[in-house]
Amino acid sequence: MAETLLAALDIGSSKIGTLVGIKSEDEPMIRIIGFNSTVSRGVKRGLIIDIDQVTASIEESVEKAERMAGHKITKVFVGVGGPHIASLNSHGVVAVSNPQGEISGADIERVVEAARAISLSQTKQIIEVTPREFIVDGQTGIKNPVGMTGVRLEVDTHIITASQTNLKNIDRALSLLGLDNQGFIFSAVAAADAVLTDTEKELGVVLVDLGGGKTDICIYVDGALSYSSSIPIGARHITNDIAVGLRVSLDSAEKIKLYVSQNFEKKAKTFKKDEELNFVQLGLPEHVTDVSLKTLIDGIIAARIEEIFKLIFDEIEKSEFTSNIPSGLVITGGGAETVGLLQIEKKVLGLPVRIGIPEGVTGLIDEIVNPQNATLVGLLIRGQDLIIDEKGFKNFDKILKDFSGGFNLTKVKDFFKQFIP
Ligand SMILES: Nc1ncnc2c1ncn2[C@@H]1O[C@H](COP(=O)(O)OP(=O)(O)OP(=O)(O)O)[C@@H](O)[C@H]1O
Numbered sequence: 094m095a096e097t098l099l100a101a102l103d104i105g106s107s108k109i110g111t112l113v114g115i116k117s118e119d120e121p122m123i124r125i126i127g128f129n130s131t132v133s134r135g136v137k138r139g140l141i142i143d144i145d146q147v148t149a150s151i152e153e154s155v156e157k158a159e160r161m162a163g164h165k166i167t168k169v170f171v172g173v174g175g176p177h178i179a180s181l182n183s184h185g186v187v188a189v190s191n192p193q194g195e196i197s198g199a200d201i202e203r204v205v206e207a208a209r210a211i212s213l214s215q216t217k218q219i220i221e222v223t224p225r226e227f228i229v230d231g232q233t234g235i236k237n238p239v240g241m242t243g244v245r246l247e248v249d250t251h252i253i254t255a256s257q258t259n260l261k262n263i264d265r266a267l268s269l270l271g272l273d274n275q276g277f278i279f280s281a282v283a284a285a286d287a288v289l290t291d292t293e294k295e296l297g298v299v300l301v302d303l304g305g306g307k308t309d310i311c312i313y314v315d316g317a318l319s320y321s322s323s324i325p326i327g328a329r330h331i332t333n334d335i336a337v338g339l340r341v342s343l344d345s346a347e348k349i350k351l352y353v354s355q356n357f358e359k360k361a362k363t364f365k366k367d368e369e370l371n372f373v374q375l376g377l378p379e380h381v382t383d384v385s386l387k388t389l390i391d392g393i394i395a396a397r398i399e400e401i402f403k404l405i406f407d408e409i410e411k412s413e414f415t416s417n418i419p420s421g422l423v424i425t426g427g428g429a430e431t432v433g434l435l436q437i438e439k440k441v442l443g444l445p446v447r448i449g450i451p452e453g454v455t456g457l458i459d460e461i462v463n464p465q466n467a468t469l470v471g472l473l474i475r476g477q478d479l480i481i482d483e484k485g486f487k488n489f490d491k492i493l494k495d496f497s498g499g500f501n502l503t504k505v506k507d508f509f510k511q512f513i514p
């Protein structure tokens with residue numbers, strides 16, 4: 094029974110998360126054996142601003158997760174996000190190497206390489222190249238052309254780029270800790286793998302990862318990743334607004350936000366919004382009185398959430414997929430549980446909306462079944478298909494049959510090389 098140890102690291106603006114799981118040939122799902130979430134230091138809006146601080150935070154989180162798992166971690170899949178993320182769709186064309194024969198894995202590698210050849214600023218690095226569809230001799234909509242016969246092979250790909258400096262800074266922190274980087278994955282794409290259903294991806298959906306310092310989004314159309322972007326505002330801005338609005342410290346504002354979100358989000362429709370809220374149990378140093386749900390939601394929180402939704406809508410319009418997303422928005426990340434969020438979405442955008450809770454793993458999952466850990470769970474789910482080992486043939490099948498979820502050719506490339514004479 095072959096087992097592979099997998100580990101993921103989510104370097105967020107609020108928390109550093111580490112997740113350890115085991116992929117076994119006998120089990121369909123990854124079994125979680127270790128988890129930790131530690132306060133993040135040295136990260137702002139997805140960018141490393143202090144390598145020493147972030148290294149110390151990563152070390153703390155990884156060590157705690159290792160202790161829980163009872164295994165040493167040596168390699169990790171790493172989630173990245175923030176406004177340094179950009180995306181574009183690129184087309185590639187090649188002649189099939191053996192026009193009498195079948196299209197091979199090598200042809201796919203060449204055509205995707207052709208699509209990948211874009212002019213890129215020196216400060217940017219490609220982190221994802223995902224085929225959206227293949228076209229064989231003019232026939233569009235092909236998901237897996239291997240085995241088909243044709244002369245001309247084309248591909249439409251979605252390419253995600255990130256700031257090279259930021260990626261280098263992350264790698265520096267990892268190397269200081271003796272950790273190997275198994276691949277960068279855009280956090281919204283990782284989260285999508287943990288929370289979206291195949292039907293949502295097929296119909297068209299926007300995944301929103303509302304984190305502490307930024308909001309990452311990606312759009313799936315016809316089952317394929319089609320747009321990725323990030324907005325420099327996150328749930329921490331809501332905390333700031335509460336601190337200013339109620340004249341309390343940021344710590345107190347965060348406690349109030351979490352308390353109200355955890356206790357009133359489900360009751361927001363039925364609870365008397367004018368009733369004064371009692372914060373005594375929070376033990377705040379400030380004396381906060383005369384605050385109702387109405388003051389908090391309508392007076393403070395709504396304005397910021399409306400702003401976030403308007404910026405999300407701008408991104409949807411920029412993507413030109415406005416009429417291709419009948420499944421609406423799936424919101425995940427810590428901010429997804431903010432009190433009043435769903436009602437405000439209905440008012441501002443009016444698209445179908447739900448909160449995305451990570452699924453698709455087993456084992457020690459009590460602590461991780463929470464929108465805040467969607468990226469982390471997705472990193473493991475997505476990462477398992479990127480692992481190249483002697484079981485290559487199994488992965489090869491999986492990758493090409495199942496690529497509507499997308500695959501990362503940077504990693505798969507080496508694997509295909511085995512098939513090139
Ligand atoms: N139950 C909750 N209700 C409301 N807000 C919450 C809840 N839990 C967490 N948050 C908020 O979510 C934010 C953190 O989310 P998350 O952990 O997804 O961020 P992150 O991944 O560290 O940051 P980023 O993705 O922006 O780099 C904080 O602002 C926190 O206040």
Ligand SMILES: [Mg+2]
Nearest residue numbers: 105280304468
């Ligand atoms: Mg995050």
